[in-house]
Amino acid sequence: MRWLALILPDLALQTHLRGIAEPGAIAITDPGPPVRVLAVSHAARLAGIQPGHSVPAALAMLPGLQLRPRDRMAEQALLQEVACWASAYTPRLSLDPPDGIVLDIAATLKLFGGADAIEQTLHEGLRHQGLRIATAQAPTPLAARWLARCPTPHRPHVPADWQARLDALPLDLLADGSDVSPASLALLADIGLRTMGEVRTLPRAGLARRQASAVIQTQARAYGETPDLRTEFVPPPSYRSHLPLSWPTIQIDPLLFASRRLIAGLCSWLTARHAGIDHCRLTLIHERGGEQAIDILTGTPSRNEAQLNLLVREHLGRIELSQAIDSLAIEAREPRPLVQPVGDLFGDPAGGREHASMLVDRLRARLGLEGVRQLRSRNDHRPERASQAIPFDPRPSRSPPIATQRPRGDRPLWLLPQARPIADPARLRLLRGPERIETGWWDGQDIRRDYYLAETPDAARWWIFQELDPPQAWFVHGYFA
Amino acid sequence: MSTATALATLPPGLVWQARQLAQQQGPVLPTGHAALDAELPGGGWPGAGIIELLHDHPGIGELSLLLPVLCQGASRRWQAWICPPWQPYAPALQAAGIDLDAVLLITPDNPAAALWACRQTLASGNCSAVLAWLPRIDNTGLRRLQLASEDGATPLFLFRSRNSARQPSPAPLRLALSGANGQLRIDIVKRRGPLSHRPVLLPYASLMHGSSCAG
Numbered sequence: 282m283r284w285l286a287l288i289l290p291d292l293a294l295q296t297h298l299r300g301i302a303e304p305g306a307i308a309i310t311d312p313g314p315p316v317r318v319l320a321v322s323h324a325a326r327l328a329g330i331q332p333g334h335s336v337p338a339a340l341a342m343l344p345g346l347q348l349r350p351r352d353r354m355a356e357q358a359l360l361q362e363v364a365c366w367a368s369a370y371t372p373r374l375s376l377d378p379p380d381g382i383v384l385d386i387a388a389t390l391k392l393f394g395g396a397d398a399i400e401q402t403l404h405e406g407l408r409h410q411g412l413r414i415a416t417a418q419a420p421t422p423l424a425a426r427w428l429a430r431c432p433t434p435h436r437p438h439v440p441a442d443w444q445a446r447l448d449a450l451p452l453d454l455l456a457d458g459s460d461v462s463p464a465s466l467a468l469l470a471d472i473g474l475r476t477m478g479e480v481r482t483l484p485r486a487g488l489a490r491r492q493a494s495a496v497i498q499t500q501a502r503a504y505g506e507t508p509d510l511r512t513e514f515v516p517p518p519s520y521r522s523h524l525p526l527s528w529p530t531i532q533i534d535p536l537l538f539a540s541r542r543l544i545a546g547l548c549s550w551l552t553a554r555h556a557g558i559d560h561c562r563l564t565l566i567h568e569r570g571g572e573q574a575i576d577i578l579t580g581t582p583s584r585n586e587a588q589l590n591l592l593v594r595e596h597l598g599r600i601e602l603s604q605a606i607d608s609l610a611i612e613a614r615e616p617r618p619l620v621q622p623v624g625d626l627f628g629d630p631a632g633g634r635e636h637a638s639m640l641v642d643r644l645r646a647r648l649g650l651e652g653v654r655q656l657r658s659r660n661d662h663r664p665e666r667a668s669q670a671i672p673f674d675p676r677p678s679r680s681p682p683i684a685t686q687r688p689r690g691d692r693p694l695w696l697l698p699q700a701r702p703i704a705d706p707a708r709l710r711l712l713r714g715p716e717r718i719e720t721g722w723w724d725g726q727d728i729r730r731d732y733y734l735a736e737t738p739d740a741a742r743w744w745i746f747q748e749l750d751p752p753q754a755w756f757v758h759g760y761f762a
Numbered sequence: 763m764s765t766a767t768a769l770a771t772l773p774p775g776l777v778w779q780a781r782q783l784a785q786q787q788g789p790v791l792p793t794g795h796a797a798l799d800a801e802l803p804g805g806g807w808p809g810a811g812i813i814e815l816l817h818d819h820p821g822i823g824e825l826s827l828l829l830p831v832l833c834q835g836a837s838r839r840w841q842a843w844i845c846p847p848w849q850p851y852a853p854a855l856q857a858a859g860i861d862l863d864a865v866l867l868i869t870p871d872n873p874a875a876a877l878w879a880c881r882q883t884l885a886s887g888n889c890s891a892v893l894a895w896l897p898r899i900d901n902t903g904l905r906r907l908q909l910a911s912e913d914g915a916t917p918l919f920l921f922r923s924r925n926s927a928r929q930p931s932p933a934p935l936r937l938a939l940s941g942a943n944g945q946l947r948i949d950i951v952k953r954r955g956p957l958s959h960r961p962v963l964l965p966y967a968s969l970m971h972g973s974s975c976a977g
Contacts, residue, residue, distance in 0.1 A: 637840065637888040640839075640889075641840075641866065643882060644866075644868060647875065647879075648869075648870050648879065651869075652868060652870055652871070652879075653868055654868075654869070655862070655865060655866065656850060656852040656865050656867065657852060658853045658856050658862065664851075668850075668853060669852070692853050693821075693851055693854060694826065694850060694851055694854050694855065694858075695846075695847070695848040695851065696848065696850075696851040698848065736944075739819045739940075739941060740822060740941025740944070741819040741821035741822050741941050760821035760848075761823065761826070761966075762821055762822075762823065
């Protein structure tokens with residue numbers, strides 16, 4: 282067993298400051314009572330404000346201090362998001378509330394190049410997402426968590442003397458991530474204990490008698506004496522992430538930057554679910570309320586970050602931003618099983634440098650769904666109904682096979698959407714015909730026509746017809762291009 | 763030794779003589795018409811680059827000329843038709859042996875988007891051929907398309923009016939099409955090779971029946 286604990290220090294603060302380069306003096310308050318400062322930004326810390334101060338005291342020290350109430354829902358959501366992202370590195374991980382995740386990395390050590398590499402990847406990946414983390418590894422999840430709480434520089438990744446290190450940890454950590462009550466902690470502190478090791482030397486029966494059995498159990502789990510069972514994290518069935526921008530903007534570049542971050546999160550959720558999506562929705566939330574939704578469609582299920590980013594760029598390049606955008610959200614439902622493309626051992630003979638469906642996705646993103654269509658033929662004798670252009674559909678068609686083997690060349694390659702009256706039929710020379718088409722009486726769209734192949738003085742060949750009903754007018758319906 | 767014999771002794775391809783057709787770089791797609799192949803460098807449509815088809819009247823067999831090459835494109839995914847003036851008639855394409863699933867009808871609503879779509883389809887390398895109708899394309903646009911077409915090794919069949927024959931164009935092959943007595947008359951406006959004074963005449967009957975690959 283090898284556990285890696287990942288802790289988001291000052292989670293309440295990070296939730297508020299994520300992605301903000303220079304936040305200024307901000308304090309997060311815990312809606313008590315009494316209302317107290319829970320976490321402070323760097324600028325506020327420099328002014329002398331510490332977690333635990335009362336709000337009046339903090340404001341007295343720094344009148345310009347911005348106070349933000351703690352948002353537990355957002356903290357939960359952030360922790361879930363990080364867990365989703367981290368599940369790309371191991372399938373076995375669990376949330377460790379209030380502010381951590383523990384990952385069992387024993388099975389994936391080799392795949393990701395060792396413990397150091399995984400730890401580094403986690404740090405770097407989350408730094409790109411604007412998050413600061415602390416990590417540590419140990420044979421039990423609780424020990425990993427406690428060690429991550431007290432980072433020591435240049436420690437070996439799993440210290441051989443990890444139990445001795447636990448012994449040296451301060452007593453307060455006992456309550457961190459466990460169910461040790463503050464009363465038990467106070468009891469231990471009152472009898473003069475300062476470290477974990479000192480607690481371990483106490484007689485257990487005595488502790489149990491003083492309602493402190495939770496202390497014994499917690500320590501047993503941390504030191505690996507009793508098993509520590511965790512509930513595995515299951516990625517949620519749908520994904521939603523919300524990212525406030527540093528400041529409202531109508532520029533495309535900051536939006537692209539922010540959307541890349543959202544898509545990175547989306548893709549890690551998909552990786553965790555071993556799935557792809559063919560539809561997601563990016564919502565631009567305006568400064569003054571109101572929002573604008575962009576539907577991003579891919580032809581085949583995909584979790585290719587570069588492809589999704591490209592599609593977002595095409596969409597954003599197309600829309601008009603009337604108001605400043607304040608925040609972005611991305612939403613995806615219905616992850617689909619991903620079909621891995623089958624590679625060719627000798628390279629793609631066609632020289633296609635990207636997946637063929639990506640081209641269509643990009644065209645559709647820029648031109649809209651009506652801009653890219655496909656042809657379908659239908660078994661109908663009425664020429665205008667036998668051919669249809671429908672919006673692109675990635676599934677292969679079930680075009681009906683041609684019912685009868687018609688002689689080729691009797692249907693034109695161009696069909697006019699509306700038959701055009703011929704002003705001077707006498708100029709045309711009839712080459713072939715008539716072919717009578719008299720059908721459609723059942724749905725009120727009946728036609729009664731005699732079709733001919735005719736040649737114009739320019740030697741162009743038209744497909745023309747004469748109405749059988751009076752006034753027996755002549756029309757051109759297609760060109761033999 | 764006379765100049766002619768001296769030239770004849772040189773290895774082929776080293777010196778190009780103006781009365782020979784140029785060697786076509788890269789793959790060549792047979793047109794399906796022997797008379798036309800004989801007049802084109804390499805003996806067919808170039809596998810990359812713009813091929814301009816200049817004509818004024820629809821219905822002279824301008825699309826039928828391409829049916830053989832459109833039927834061959836099975837190795838790549840798509841066939842893009844960009845801004846077609848009318849809707850292609852599905853039963854006729856099917857009867858000619860074209861796979862309807864491969865045909866993409868791309869109809870952007872403005873010329874800039876059309877040019878963009880054209881470049882994307884060409885450069886992606888996923889199309890066996892791109893057919894485009896861009897009436898108001900300028901020389902810069904043409905040059906970009908030519909580069910995109912070479913980049914993606916995809917031929918672009920560009921339909922323009924006969925008037926544009928007078929404009930210079932970076933396209934390596936320009937053909938003027940007209941109808942004459944039940945025949946499609948092809949005047950070669952530009953090719954890599956000597957000027958052509960003799961038009962290629964293809965009877966409509968051979969365009970419609972003899973060339974299609976379905977039978």
